[in-house]
Amino acid sequence: MNNSNKAIYPLIGSLLIAIGLLLGVSLGKGKTSGSSIEGKYEQKLTDIIQVLDREYVDSIDKKELFEKTITDLLHGLDPHSNYIAAEDLAALSEGIQGKFGGVGIRFTIYDDTLSVVNVIDQSPAYRTGVQKFDQIINVDGEDIANVGLSNEHVRELLKGEEGTPVKVTLLRKGQKIEKEIIRGAVPIESVMASYMLTDDIGYIRLSQFSMQSANEFLTAAVKLKSQGMKDLVLDLRFNGGGVLGSAVAILDAILDKGTPIVSTKGKNSPEQTLFAENDPFLGDANIAVLINSSSASASEIVAGAIQDNDRGTIIGRRSFGKGLVQQDIQLKDGSNLRLTVSRYYTPTGRSIQKPYTEDYDEYLMDEINRYENGELYEVDSSLLVDSLKYTTPKGKVVYGGGGIMPDVFVPLDTAGNSTFFRRLQYANVFNEFSYHYARFHNLNKFNTVQEFDHEFKVTEKLLKDFFEYAEEKHDITYNEKEFNQSSQRIKTSIKAEIARQRWLELGAYYIFNQNEEEIKEAIEVLQ
Known part of the structure; x- marks a missing residue:
């Protein structure tokens, strides 16, 4: 749409504010309004769109205009109510369901070619015979090698409804191989890593709260207990939340039966308090929870319940501050209103929702503002006011x-x-080089990530190869001064990404975590 059209958004936004939630509820129920007053406002909206389409100086996209206006309306109410177009709904639902329709590979784009990094066990690709290091050069008749391929386009080609076929041409050791893969359900794992930090302290990294997360968490916890775990570090850093029920189920394994977990209350939603309902599987374990400014929503419910019930220690930096609960209301055209229907409160009665105005962009800038005002380096005492004390x-x-x-x-x-280190990160050099390395070196000789960590060294020869790769493939010239400044981070990143090629996220987190101050602090607290 022409940028000049942006000037008309506030006009329609003002009109829609008058309709408010009424429009969403009416459409959500799939009913035509029976009220003459409601009908008048709905007709007025239609009239304005038609006038703009007929008379405005530039051409407009009526659908885009309407959907942008609805989005602005909802963000004017609160920053987490949102409109989701029908075509975007499936992708957003995948994270909630914890699965999607696809072939079951992890990939990287190496030398402008789709390259298989890992084949998920028992996935459609696995059953069809796709192998690690295969290159996919054609999908359903479309040549995709050396065409400026993007990750987004790869997903468009390979994802699809379960049961549908996709034809691929593989390149394996110079030979072309044709395969037809029947798409199936591919899990999206939310437990990214679980292992023993010490002889008696376990670690679980949870990336999101999907419908499968509680089962994944309990499976990991059972395995760690069998390895001698007495205490647990639960890592919720960068976990933006998700399904409330999964958070509650995880807390049910930690909190004593009958302990309050969270309360919700809204104008049209009666107050409800959820309690732990079972004897906790991890009732004897001391708990440390790691959070940062990207830990939000369900992560904050978990951290808040553990903190308010004196059940563990919260370590890190202030979390995001999302204390609003959304409900999905489906509209007649298949789109969704993700509408805030209540606030949630921690067991002591705290609302942890950070302040917001109608300026949505300002709300999104909060994390940057925390960085600029120094809050990420020391506690902001201005937040510790008596009126918010519990x-x-x-x-x-x-x-x-x-x-x-x-x-x-x-x-x-x-x-x-350093600038040099950040350029290597943003250009994806660590990931690409690790794949390149794994193609020509036998990582299977390392039976465990612990063995790899002990025996694998980032040698001068490996560093030289890495910097030559960065310059040849990405035109990033070696900078000795900045390398000396970032040498430890660069070496750790190379080692972690090579470990990821062998053990996926477990390998990467195992290496990275050894230099994490939050991990060191958690071990000290638990010991």
């Missing part, structure tokens, strides 16, 4: 009003950063 059963003071404040603050670690 007390846990054991007398610990906690605060509401904008995220979960950790019990133990750990500043953001920026040591070793």
